[in-house]
Amino acid sequence: MQNSFRSGFVAVVGRPNCGKSTLLNKLLKQEIALVSHKANATRKKMNIIIPFVDKNGVDSQIIFVDTPGLHHQEKLLNQFMLKEALRAISDCDLCVFMSSIHDDLKYYEEFLTLSEKPHILVLSKTDTANNEEILKKIAEYQKYDNKFLSLIPISTQKSLNLERLLEEVSRHLPYSPPFFDTEIITDENLKQIYKEIIRESVFNNLSDEIPYESDVRIEKFIESPRLDKIFAKVFVEKESQKSMVIGKNAQTIKRIGKQAREKMEKIGEKKIFLELNVFVQKSWSKEKENLKKFGYNFED
Ligand SMILES: Nc1nc2c(ncn2[C@@H]2O[C@H](COP(=O)(O)OP(=O)(O)OP(=O)(O)O)[C@@H](O)[C@H]2O)c(=O)[nH]1
Ligand SMILES: [Mg+2]
Structure with missing residues (x-):
């Protein structure tokens, strides 16, 4: 049947330590991606495959790509990590750009200079801020509302807005049969x-x-x-x-x-x-x- 399935690659990118891997483990309900309170924990891309049915009943297979944080360290390993993240951005159908609710806008502005990929802006760790801080930050980002598809504040720890994020991601995926077997959670061995x-x-x-x-x-x-x-x-x-x-x-x-x-x-x-x-x-x-x-x- 035509237009009955969506599938695509979604690179999750952003600063080190903003909670990318934690979010993907949570969506998967399994802890397969490395998480640490120390920054620069993820070194290689990893596909994390999430099945989702949207509110209209359309099935999708979202292939999230966990990536190393975007950062500027000179060491060779760090250069490899940055290259991994940039490659994930250029290969994906859609990006999720993640920044902690406390982060300065300059990191998002930097991302905008890196890529013109359609993207959803996610502000993470909202459990660590009060309502006033959250609204203020959202208001600051509004000057870029012609750049992002949508802005979603989330808390992985409090499971806040995670369904909304999946709904929004799946809405922007191309119609396509699933890329991977629908049973698998990652193509990583x-x-x-x-x-x-x-x-x-x-x-x-x-x-x-x-x-x-x-x-x-x-x-x-x-x-x-x-x-x-x-x-x-x-x-x-x-x-x-x-x-x-x-x-x-x-x-x-x-x-x-x-x-x-x-x-x-x-x-x-x-x-x-x-x-x-x-x-x-x-x-x-x-x-x-x-x-x-x-x-x-x-x-x-
Ligand atoms: N309070 C709070 N902490 C969170 C949340 N999500 C993640 N964290 C914490 O943030 C830290 C970093 O999480 P990671 O998922 O490793 O971050 P990352 O973006 O993958 O980091 P890199 O791989 O280094 O780029 C960990 O200590 C997490 O427990 C959240 O929603 N709320
Ligand atoms: Mg990580």
């Missing part, structure tokens, strides 16, 4: 999701620069119906960081492993055996060839 869960645990359990100077590689992955075995390495830049990741009596690495394993068991719905080892690989994030080994390929 389980190994990649497990890697991100370990990285999330590193972000949660270590402070300062360590999460930014570390990454995870799954060296061996044995999948079976009731038990997945994962042998992974955490890489850091310096010897001193290695001792911090391991911690006194290996307490830190055990905590990282335990948290990651528990989350994997929830997502994989099976038992997990996880072995984590820590390695120093100087400059793993400072050379293109090295970054490639961690899946950050500039040429892709």
Whole structure:
């Protein structure tokens, strides 16, 4: 039947830490995207596929693309991250530009100089502001009302306006049969999701620069119906960081492993055996060839 299904790619972009990955996990009702209170947590694009039926009964498959935050750091890894976000913008049908309710308008103005993609402007974390602040910020953005399709203040934490956002996104998607099998929630493989869960645990359990100077590689992955075995390495830049990741009596690495394993068991719905080892690989994030080994390929 014609015009009975909508499907398209929707890049979710915005400043680091504004809540992009949290929103997509919430819409999916599963925590597969890495979330951290530290900025610059997401490093690669990830498709998160949400089925939705609008109020007229039209089915859609919204392929949200979680992206690294738009930022200006010079490091090579950060350049890769920015490139990922820009690529997601240029490849999508529609953007959701997200900014925290407290953010200055300059970040949105910067986005406007980057792209002319049709977009919905989302102001996040409204639970952290009072009504007066929210209305004032919305009024400030009105000078750009010829640029955005709509402006939606949301709170993921309070589940505020999330349905409205889906309704609005789906309304702007092209009529098209679904791109992906309607059962799947992401085209990412389980190994990649497990890697991100370990990285999330590193972000949660270590402070300062360590999460930014570390990454995870799954060296061996044995999948079976009731038990997945994962042998992974955490890489850091310096010897001193290695001792911090391991911690006194290996307490830190055990905590990282335990948290990651528990989350994997929830997502994989099976038992997990996880072995984590820590390695120093100087400059793993400072050379293109090295970054490639961690899946950050500039040429892709
Ligand atoms: N109060 C409040 N906090 C939120 C909300 N949404 C997300 N957060 C918090 O904001 C922080 C950042 O969330 P992320 O989802 O990792 O942000 P992000 O935009 O994906 O960040 P990057 O991947 O670094 O670009 C986390 O500590 C979240 O718990 C919200 O609606 N309200
Ligand atoms: Mg993120």
